[in-house]
Amino acid sequence: xxxxxxxxxxxIETTPEKLWxxxxxxxxxxxxxxGHRIASDWKxxxxxxxxxxxxxxxxxKVLISDAPKKLAYTWEACAEELKLERTSRVTFDIxxxxxxxxxxxxxxxxxxxxxxLRGISEGWPMVLASLKSFLETGRALPAEIKSDAA
Amino acid sequence: xxxxxxxxxxxSRRSLLDRLHAxxxxxxxxxxxxxxxxxxxxxxHLAILETANxxxxxxxxxxxxxxxxxxxxxxxxxxxIKKFERGKLTALSELKRQLEKRDE
Numbered sequence: 001x002x003x004x005x006x007x008x009x010x011x012i013e014t015t016p017e018k019l020w021x022x023x024x025x026x027x028x029x030x031x032x033x034x035g036h037r038i039a040s041d042w043k044x045x046x047x048x049x050x051x052x053x054x055x056x057x058x059x060x061k062v063l064i065s066d067a068p069k070k071l072a073y074t075w076e077a078c079a080e081e082l083k084l085e086r087t088s089r090v091t092f093d094i095x096x097x098x099x100x101x102x103x104x105x106x107x108x109x110x111x112x113x114x115x116x117l118r119g120i121s122e123g124w125p126m127v128l129a130s131l132k133s134f135l136e137t138g139r140a141l142p143a144e145i146k147s148d149a150a
Numbered sequence: 151x152x153x154x155x156x157x158x159x160x161x162s163r164r165s166l167l168d169r170l171h172a173x174x175x176x177x178x179x180x181x182x183x184x185x186x187x188x189x190x191x192x193x194x195h196l197a198i199l200e201t202a203n204x205x206x207x208x209x210x211x212x213x214x215x216x217x218x219x220x221x222x223x224x225x226x227x228x229x230x231i232k233k234f235e236r237g238k239l240t241a242l243s244e245l246k247r248q249l250e251k252r253d254e
Contacts, residue, residue: 003175007217009206106208125224132225141228 004108005088010128011100014135019094019101020068022135026051032134032141033127048073060087069094075107085111103128154222157202162187163195167204170218177213 012019022028026037029050036057040048042065050057060074072091086109093104105124130141157163169181182192196216199205206219231239 003210003215004208004217005174007175007206007208007215007219008221009203009219010221011203104206125220128221129224129228132221133228 002108004106005110006105006107006124008105008107008124008128010103010132011097012103012132012135013100016068016094016096016101018135019103020071022131023071023092024067028134032130034130034140042067042071063089064091103131151222151226153202154204154226157198157204160195160198162191163199166192166195166199167218170205170216174217175208175210175215177215181216 014022022032024038024040024042026039029036029038033050035055036050036052038048038050040046040062042048042062044062044065046062047059048062049059058075060076062071062073064070064072070091070093072089075088075090088110089108091104091106091108093102093106095102095104105128107124126141134140165185166181170176178189178192178196181196182189185192187195196205200207203222204219206217208215208217
């Protein structure tokens with residue numbers, strides 16, 4: 001395994017089952033992942049894809065699906081200009097820690113000079129902060145500027 | 151959140167975060183290189199940063215790698231920054247950066 005480019009950790013007041021559900025259910029991701037719906041049967045080897053009404057969304061293949069502990073999938077570039085970059089990999093580790101759950105997101109195999117790398121370094125903290133807020137308070141963060149907000 | 155503010159209230163610890171921001175996933179040895187701090191001091195600062203969840207570690211073979219974890223910082227920002235302010239704040243930061251930029 002290559003050295004991961006990013007390792008993100010957040011502690012969330014929830015259960016592993018709810019967190020798993022939030023990561024794998026489109027109705028949930030749509031609410032905290034800024035409108036991106038995820039869909040898959042979550043079997044190893046199956047495809048998954050995000051869809052968004054107006055933006056390009058990532059897609060890929062399920063690599064590990066061990067509910068509610070570990071989920072990994074490939075991350076295929078969504079935008080046209082990123083298509084030439086290497087397919088990277090995202091791993092979610094879910095560990096109960098007393099009253100909270102520790103979520104570790106590891107992103108590796110990224111193209112070092114690629115644009116995905118830069119996009120991700122801004123994207124994950126936003127998504128994870130929103131996920132935490134969503135699970136703890138029922139409200140996602142308004143982290144993206146929508147056209148009606150300007 | 152207290153842990154995060156305490157951890158950030160120290161120039162040495164902020165410089166360690168800067169180093170990880172410049173290059174993520176470093177070992178203790180790499181982080182110590184060229185720093186006017188003892189290895190013990192760096193270890194102590196890293197432990198405080200880890201407790202605050204600003205640094206996460208990852209075992210890669212025999213090496214322990216340190217990663218910048220900006221998630222708590224993002225949460226702090228979201229607490230006080232409203233949706234409509236984001237664009238203006240980004241513009242202001244960029245303006246400050248451009249005006250203060252020095253030839254290197």
